[in-house]
Amino acid sequence: xxxxxxxxxxxxxxxxxxxxxxxxxxxxxxxxxxxxxxxxxxxxxxxxxxxxxxxxxxxxxxxxxxxxxxxxxxxxxxxxxxxxxxxxxxxx
Numbered sequence: 848x849x850x851x852x853x854x855x856x857x858x859x860x861x862x863x864x865x866x867x868x869x870x871x872x873x874x875x876x877x878x879x880x881x882x883x884x885x886x887x888x889x890x891x892x893x894x895x896x897x898x899x900x901x902x903x904x905x906x907x908x909x910x911x912x913x914x915x916x917x918x919x920x921x922x923x924x925x926x927x928x929x930x931x932x933x934x935x936x937x938x939x
Contacts, residue, residue: 854912855889857881857896862904874907879929882912 856873863869874881874896883889889909896907 853886855883855886855909856912857883857889857893858908858910859896860906860908862906865904886911 858871859874861867861870881892883892886909893907893909900906
């Protein structure tokens, strides 16, 4: 793996005006953290989610996995590697 290679995750951010208060967390889909190989793929999913939202209380952003807190970053990377490994196995 190249040293400049990375994984990108999509995060949801709740506004302080939300009934649950301000908060941020990685987006999960089917029990897995949403993780992408490239920033372009992550940005496309982030843009799609932002376009589909029904209120201004939630917004979506992307973060490089290397910028995540250790606990969250490790979970995101492990999920990303698992997902990529299964996708690569299906391509063969």
